[in-house]
Amino acid sequence: MLELTAVTRVHGEGERRVVALREADLQVRLGELVAVMGPSGSGKSTLLNLAGGLDTPSSGEVQLGKDLISHLDAAGRAALRRRRVGYVFQDLNLIPALTAAENVSLPRELDGVGAREARAEARAALAEVGVLELADRFPEEMSGGQQQRVAIARALVGPRRLVLADEPTGALDSHTGEAVMRVLRQRVDAGAAGLLVTHDPRFAAWADRTIYLRDGVVIDGDRDDCPTDLLVGAGRGRATDDLDD
Numbered sequence: 667m668l669e670l671t672a673v674t675r676v677h678g679e680g681e682r683r684v685v686a687l688r689e690a691d692l693q694v695r696l697g698e699l700v701a702v703m704g705p706s707g708s709g710k711s712t713l714l715n716l717a718g719g720l721d722t723p724s725s726g727e728v729q730l731g732k733d734l735i736s737h738l739d740a741a742g743r744a745a746l747r748r749r750r751v752g753y754v755f756q757d758l759n760l761i762p763a764l765t766a767a768e769n770v771s772l773p774r775e776l777d778g779v780g781a782r783e784a785r786a787e788a789r790a791a792l793a794e795v796g797v798l799e800l801a802d803r804f805p806e807e808m809s810g811g812q813q814q815r816v817a818i819a820r821a822l823v824g825p826r827r828l829v830l831a832d833e834p835t836g837a838l839d840s841h842t843g844e845a846v847m848r849v850l851r852q853r854v855d856a857g858a859a860g861l862l863v864t865h866d867p868r869f870a871a872w873a874d875r876t877i878y879l880r881d882g883v884v885i886d887g888d889r890d891d892c893p894t895d896l897l898v899g900a901g902r903g904r905a906t907d908d909l910d911d
């Protein structure tokens with residue numbers, strides 16, 4: 667579904683040159699949720715932005731389904747993103763003047779889906795994350811956790827096949843965080859590919875596997891030569907119901 671091949675992203679020039687991602691290879695299949703861990707500044711957001719076509723690589727290729735998105739122009743990438751990619755941003759980016767239902771239906775309407783159908787899809791997505799009762803509320807009338815769920819509903823609305831989440835559980839208590847992970851997991855199990863940036867091993871444990879980033883280099887946590895200092899405290903394998911809080 668998603669394939670990055672030798673992807674490098676360089677920012678700036680001369681003394682300000684930063685290699686945010688270095689020769690990264692990554693494949694995520696449908697039905698697979700991959701957690702991305704690594705220290706601040708290691709390139710996690712850069713990786714997600716490239717995977718979702720928000721950014722283009724300096725070299726290397728990004729393929730989404732049959733499309734080489736690294737070779738599309740900005741308009742082509744925007745269209746592909748609207749149709750296929752759900753993105754949960756670190757700062758939620760809900761539009762304050764729109765209700766929850768309007769926030770969630772907006773990307774579908776932008777993509778040409780009729781208003782009535784978009785509204786029905788939005789309600790289904792809000793129900794999927796357990797906040798249908800918030801449909802007519804504005805963001806300022808919701809708690810942080812409720813806003814987070816609406817942002818996730820917006821990322822999942824319609825037939826998106828790639829879900830990218832950059833620390834979606836960052837501001838949440840552990841109970842709400844688990845609920846968010848359950849929704850992400852369900853959507854991936856239903857036939858999407860997922861990439862999840864998290865600092866919390868308990869959330870990473872919901873993923874099928876974890877990759878680690880250090881100074882822009884991807885290290886596969888399931889490989890035997892993965893540096894052990896990266897694995898300390900990191901979740902490997904699926905979460906269990908009796909996980910402590």
Ligand SMILES: Nc1ncnc2c1ncn2[C@@H]1O[C@H](COP(=O)(O)OP(=O)(O)O)[C@@H](O)[C@H]1O
Pocket residue numbers: 677678684685686704705706707708709710711712713
């Ligand atoms: N637009 C940009 N211009 C210059 N440097 C950037 C830009 N975006 C990211 N970087 C740099 O690239 C590196 C990786 O950043 P980022 O992907 O945001 O890391 P993370 O999400 O892991 O904290 C950092 O050194 C950051 O300062």
Ligand SMILES: [Mg+2]
Pocket residue numbers: 710711712832
């Ligand atoms: Mg980041």
